[in-house]
Amino acid sequence: QSVLTQPPSVSAAPGQKVTISCSGSSSNIGNNYVSWYQQLPGTAPKLLIYDNNKRPSGISDRFSGSKSGTSATLGITGLHTGDEADYYCGTWDSSLSSGVFGGGTKLTVL
Amino acid sequence: EVQLVESGGGLVQPGGSLRLSCAASEFTFSSYWMHWVRQGPGKGLVWVSRINSDGYSIAYADSVKGRFTISRDNAKKTVYLQMNSLRAEDTAVYYCARDRGYNQFDQWGQGTLVTVSS
Numbered sequence: 001q002s003v004l005t006q007p008p009s010v011s012a013a014p015g016q017k018v019t020i021s022c023s024g025s026s027s028n029i030g031n032n033y034v035s036w037y038q039q040l041p042g043t044a045p046k047l048l049i050y051d052n053n054k055r056p057s058g059i060s061d062r063f064s065g066s067k068s069g070t071s072a073t074l075g076i077t078g079l080h081t082g083d084e085a086d087y088y089c090g091t092w093d094s095s096l097s098s099g100v101f102g103g104g105t106k107l108t109v110l
Numbered sequence: 111e112v113q114l115v116e117s118g119g120g121l122v123q124p125g126g127s128l129r130l131s132c133a134a135s136e137f138t139f140s141s142y143w144m145h146w147v148r149q150g151p152g153k154g155l156v157w158v159s160r161i162n163s164d165g166y167s168i169a170y171a172d173s174v175k176g177r178f179t180i181s182r183d184n185a186k187k188t189v190y191l192q193m194n195s196l197r198a199e200d201t202a203v204y205y206c207a208r209d210r211g212y213n214q215f216d217q218w219g220q221g222t223l224v225t226v227s228s
Contacts, residue, residue: 002154035214037155044205044218045147045155056216088155092213098171099145099157099213 003028004089006102013110016079020105022072022089028100032092034072036065039086039104048087049074079109112137112217114206119222122196126226130191132206132219140164140184143209146191148202149221156202160209161189174200196226 005023012018022034036049047056049065052072064075072089089102118130132144146158159170159180168180179192189206203223207215 033212033214037215039155044220045215046218047210047214047216050210050214050216051212086154090155090157090214096172097169099147099160101147101155101157104154 002103003093003096003100004091004102006087006089006105008103009106009108011108011110012079014080017075017077018079018107020074020076020087020089020107022074022102024070024072024091024100026070027095028070028091028093029067029072030070031094034065034067034089034091036063036072036074037088037090039088041085045088076107081109083107084109112208114208114217114219116204116206116219116222119204119224121225121227123228124197124226126196127192127194128196128224130193130204130206130222130224132189132191134187134189134208137208137217139187143213144182144189145207145209145213145215146180146189147205147207147215147218148200148224149205150199150202153202158204159191160213193224196224198226200224201226 037045039045052067053065086104093100113135145160177195182189203221205221206219208217210216
């Protein structure tokens with residue numbers, strides 16, 4: 001059972017937009033920065049979003065992040081098959097004094 | 111190009127020990143906090159441990175506290191994870207990751223597989 005809650009899967013058609021939610025509490029998302037990671041099959045995770053809504057250099061502006069209260073959302077527009085991957089949210093939990101991740105969301109581009 | 115390269119994984123019996131290493135290159139290693147994150151077969155990411163830049167502030171997940179020890183050698187640009195009293199549930203790919211600030215990981219190694227089985 002993960003501290004952060006994500007939907008197990010989402011799907012959308014090529015060219016469409018999808019959002020992935022990440023729900024937590026005041027001890028984690030509510031008071032810490034959220035980051036998002038993309039993990040393509042058989043590869044290491046890759047940072048997509050940091051500080052809730054910033055993109056590292058080289059990350060497409062098709063990816064966006066937002067946070068409100070104790071929830072965060074990753075948005076992906078202009079979907080293509082290359083976006084099929086597992087997506088994870090992460091943050092620090094101040095009560096647990098540990099890093100925490102969501103359980104991951106598998107994106108399928110139909 | 112920034113690189114993190116893990117090594118030291120392998121097959122170990124329950125109750126055994128392993129030491130993982132993560133060698134860093136092409137960045138000022140001594141300025142960064144470093145983490146270990148693991149991923150069991152077919153499972154999600156699980157945070158394991160972190161160490162600050164000078165090695166004096168350390169944190170562990172409850173599941174490994176008292177069994178795993180994180181350390182670093184800034185002269186060798188390497189972070190370590192000493193794993194003792196290994197259990198079957200520790201079986202996973204172990205990644206080291208660089209912290210860009212506030213426990214957000216901007217560089218990851220390729221991972222090293224640890225299998226705990228008799």
